[in-house]
Amino acid sequence: MDTTTVRVKRSTRDLLARYGDDQDKTADEVILAGLVALEREGVRKRAEYDAARLSRDPAYLADVADVQAALGA
Numbered sequence: 037m038d039t040t041t042v043r044v045k046r047s048t049r050d051l052l053a054r055y056g057d058d059q060d061k062t063a064d065e066v067i068l069a070g071l072v073a074l075e076r077e078g079v080r081k082r083a084e085y086d087a088a089r090l091s092r093d094p095a096y097l098a099d100v101a102d103v104q105a106a107l108g109a
Contacts (some may be wrong), residue, residue, distance in 0.1 A: 044052070056066045090096045 050062055052066055055061075056063055059066070061069070
């Protein structure tokens with residue numbers, strides 16, 4: 037396995053170690069889980085932004101109404 041040394045503040049290192057100990061995870065597992073969570077949060081925020089933007093788009097709303105009418109909704 038390849039490794040990389042990353043410099044972090046002592047407080048970050050301590051938090052990483054404490055969380056890893058509490059969850060019985062290695063530093064690598066803790067960092068990976070955090071990055072995956074950040075990625076999911078980014079996807080969620082983009083979807084939320086797109087939904088809000090589309091809900092204000094008259095052309096999109098007209099298309100939705102047309103589809104609903106065609107489906108008999």
